[in-house]
Amino acid sequence: MPLVYAAVIPPPWANPDLNPCARQSRGWQVLFWPPDKKCYKIFKVGYPCPDGMELSPATSRNGKELYAECRCPPGQAFSIEEGKCFQLFTPGPCQQGSYFGSDGEYKNNVTTSIQRLGSCKQIATCPDVHSIFWIKDGKCYQKLTKGPCAKGQLLTMTTGNKLPVCACDKRKELRQFRARDGRCYQHFTRGPCKEKGTLFLPDGTCGCHSFLPHYHKQTDKCFELGTVGPCSKGEIFTVLPQTNNGGCMCKPGNIRYLDNPFCHRPFTRGPCKASHILFNQTHCLPQPCEKGELYYPDEDSCFKIGSRGPCPAGRIISFDFDTRPSIDGVSYNGVCMCETKNCIDENAVNISDDKEQEIGKEEERMTKKSRNKDISEENVKCDSDRGQIRYKSGCFKIYSHDPCEEGAWLVPTKRKEDEDFVGICECTPGHVKKEKIVENRLESECLSQTSILADYLKMNFTVSQRM
Template sequence: MDILYRTILPIWLLLILNIDGAIVPPPWANPNNNPCATQPGGWQLLYWPIDGKCYKIFHKGYPCPESMELTPGANMTAECRCPPGSAQNPQDSLCHRLYSMGPCKQGEYFAPTNDYSSEHRTQRQRWGSCLEVEPCAKIGTLFWPREGRCFPSYTQGPCPGGQLFAPGYPDSPIGECRCDNNGRMGRFFWGGSGTCHEHYTPGPCQEKGTLFLPDGKCGCHSGLQQYHEESNQCYQIGTVGPCRPGHHFLPNKKNATGMELNHAQCQCKDGHILWKDDGICYRPFTRGPCKQGEMFNINYNGGNTTTSCVPIPCPSGRLYFPGGKGCHRVGTQGPCPPGQVVLFQDSVKTSVEGISYQGMCGCAVTSNDPQSFYPTLRADNRGVHTDRCLANGRREDSNLIVPNGEGRGNGVTLNGVNCGLRRGLITWSDNTCQQLYTQGPCKDGEWVVPDRQGGQRRGRSWRLGKCECRSGYETVVNEDSGEVTCQSPAVRIAKFLNTESQKNGSFLTN
């Protein structure tokens, strides 16, 4: 459940329906429970029984503790909770911003937790505790507690556009998404929009072929490594830039004399090979430039590399291993070392590069992983440095779980059943079947839809499902935590009307 609904709901914030000119009030605007509802604009007011006064919804501070805000409770009466993106610390009973230092000591961050007494768990409040920061291996990187990963400082990293990943305070090991015109961050600040951008990226620049430079201006000149002579424009390193498909605009390509070129050049992406007939780079063992039923093949003959289109060598359900190792079924040992199995190549972006017919060896994950297209047969990185897999690293095909599509992802074992063959169902990342366009395993405000970008077609349907905001709901990024939520139209209306009333100075408390 997302931050917005943990901290503000699970009551409907507002339901305004235009039915024959009538306005349906929100649940808490019932005069039987909320005497304030009878006042002008009373749907925005909540009754506080201790002093018998009316206070505006989402009001922060008194009558609540300083760090809490007033919200409707489950029984439609006023209660105090931590604002979205924050949690209560049991040591000081105050609300602190999640994934920041908060009340913690140096080298720690404040994170959500459910590890409290049964007395605390019966309350609707969200709790937090202090956790140690995991040290980053590379110099110049900071820890991002939301994902447990490290990103380079003063880059966009995990942040939305217009913000950079930077320490929250001097010498902090924790990064946060922010933008201001102070200190080092000021070097990346663009005053026109009040946003921050990495240097040598398009950033705020409107003119095509210009980059945001360290002098704080947009420009392009031949002295930059990012300069492209043919177009007389500049492009960000590591992007497609002016290149053909399958290429990246990269530096340090050496010419025939062994001297490094001053400017970046279009080079095939890692793992791609140039097809000279059309000048595009393709990943070997995908369809590539070949016709239906063929595979883009690579041959190594005496140190020379040649490419060609050959018939797909393996039947459906089997993957190809070059070097005369043949075709092998996914999940079997095949040509792999003892303890490893044949796996799909997770590194291949099927939506861009097409299906790869080449297999790989690795340890199979036994737990469900929503990040993997093939979660039960994904390479387990815990064994990458050895030829041995951890115990129980393989899962038999007969044990795949496929549900009946009912409820919130509770599956049953149905051997041999394919979700795609059932109308209205789609395969989920844990190999269960989910009903399309229902909430299923998704958060509040989301529903199950086909993944048309990350999935693959099976006949006329899509193999894999994903969560997406329901129709009419708006995708919102929390400024404090960076968490993405789906906000209902009712919430937007409530906040808009609150803002308008504040401007007009109306609906004051008693």
């Protein structure tokens, strides 16, 4: 067996030619500070640096010189207005309703150092009044749910600055979620429960009741909604629109091919034979693209990865990162992704030619739409090979959201056995159809489970407690 030799490469500040302090015992742990010509421990916070800043090494861009600089510690940024460092995503020096956030990194032309800058930013609000904007990822989460928090904590807001925070303390709104282990868990989740098929209930116990929508009759167990639960590959356990009871259905973004027991992502191989991709619920098609290309459904064409293709300015054809190859298989679905971090801003400034093209396309779509209105529904013929289906007097992609209300998509159905498929709008997985009377008219809408589940559980659980 051949011998393998390894060596540890010393950092630049261990070189006595660059750092005079390196000649001392443990000299690689200290830096030379030119103003007073003394040696100070590396990454020391405070003097000789200003309060809150740490002493850091930085080499010149050619690597021949070493500098000692004062920088903000990790997780902090420098406020130019205040002249000091503050922890990111905290109130910092900001007024109520604002937080101290990152403004990006500053690089100089002399050294390799990077200084993160920050300033006060307004906390965004969410469309749903019961949701909280999480400033670290820019997403909205329901208040008093786990959201982005670690296990045992729930999302709420600080009492003073009204900043989003993950907590489990003695404040009134969190008491009902505290379990015996001292942590906080969302009701009707696994929480601290050890026994399979039980959930953390509002009375602080672990259990399962048949009146809950979380109840699965076939297994006589309860499962958390929105999880795999007792379901097969590609399915989630959710409230079924037909019965308002818990059951398995394809998770969002997945479809079921014919009577296949599993659900798959469109434009992956799924249950299809080799060199074919799943196109819709009834069709497997030969893989249409060459190597290095992705299929763009809206154009029914293939485009090179990294090219602009049909995308607006500042965006390029890229992989569908919502599809996970290790779970869903390789996806041939192409999506438009930002070419740079600030492509939205670039589009807002650079819109002359592209805006005219977009307006032209919109006018063309409106013209087609008006023409379609004049055509009898029965005479409209749609290209089923391209995954189109007739809806009213127009042709639309199967499972598209365009002609339907929010929370619904277009699914195929037959009125009679000998007729062609037509499209109807049905609630997407995760949404439930609810009907109501508005001005003596029956109207329906697709509501998210979260909004209707709270009232349902509150009513039923209260009733059960009295029984």
